[in-house]
Amino acid sequence: MKRSIPHARLRKIGAWVFVDHFGPTEQVEGMTVAAHPHTGLQTVTWLFDGEIDHRDSLGTAQRVTPGSLNLMTAGSGVSHSERSLAGSNTLHAVQLWIALPDEVRHMKPIFEHVSAIPREFFGNIEAHVFVGTLGAAASPATIYSPLLGAQIMVNGTGSIPLNPQWEYGVLNVGGSLNVNGEDLAGDSLWFSEPGLTSLDIAGRGKAIVLGGEPFTEPIVMWWNFIGRTHDDIVHMRSDWNLHTYPPIADRVGGWIPAPDLPNVTLTAR
Ligand code: MN
Numbered sequence: 001m002k003r004s005i006p007h008a009r010l011r012k013i014g015a016w017v018f019v020d021h022f023g024p025t026e027q028v029e030g031m032t033v034a035a036h037p038h039t040g041l042q043t044v045t046w047l048f049d050g051e052i053d054h055r056d057s058l059g060t061a062q063r064v065t066p067g068s069l070n071l072m073t074a075g076s077g078v079s080h081s082e083r084s085l086a087g088s089n090t091l092h093a094v095q096l097w098i099a100l101p102d103e104v105r106h107m108k109p110i111f112e113h114v115s116a117i118p119r120e121f122f123g124n125i126e127a128h129v130f131v132g133t134l135g136a137a138a139s140p141a142t143i144y145s146p147l148l149g150a151q152i153m154v155n156g157t158g159s160i161p162l163n164p165q166w167e168y169g170v171l172n173v174g175g176s177l178n179v180n181g182e183d184l185a186g187d188s189l190w191f192s193e194p195g196l197t198s199l200d201i202a203g204r205g206k207a208i209v210l211g212g213e214p215f216t217e218p219i220v221m222w223w224n225f226i227g228r229t230h231d232d233i234v235h236m237r238s239d240w241n242l243h244t245y246p247p248i249a250d251r252v253g254g255w256i257p258a259p260d261l262p263n264v265t266l267t268a269r
Pocket of ligand 1: 036038043080
């Protein structure tokens, strides 16, 4: 598991507040995550290889496969479990979180599975746009702030138009890539503040492009929760540990208790 954000020097890209790159790993290692909650955010699960069985407290049972989007809008709170399935040799995925704006962060949770992911070519770059719009490709996924999330397959050179008001990141998930003149090593995240009009990419490989309007609401992010104050987090934590969430019917069993809070007041950043 390689976590790119939050990082001491980079906390978010637009409302993207968490970027984890998992694998590629041999399937024997697999992945099993027992029931755990989320609040105040959306989770994106995007697979390059492998299969995951997603179960949640809304009653969803979804097989997650490469090239389709699993978007869980936690809102006031949802819990889920994940289990990688046999059937391919490796598991390779990204898990991303999107902070919800204040006016919707208490909404009822929803789960969306989007299998029709729009594609667009930019020179020798093929983009699969799972969140937001890029060129003529518009994802039907429901989001609550201006954002872009896309997988790109690079086989030569290409130029992706950018919104100069937005900030952007490019995560190399495999291959040899150069972004706007800088070599981008595997597992590395390239970041740009607003002001750029294009992403000029060369090489061969695969990457995730994230973008968004700078998200200016100060948030408190702790464990699997996003709130606005320390007290928000205290309540989210106790709701989970007091078992107020509906149970999940899964083959994983058990649940992950929230850890102890640190002995300091969490402050918004
Ligand atoms: Mn989760």
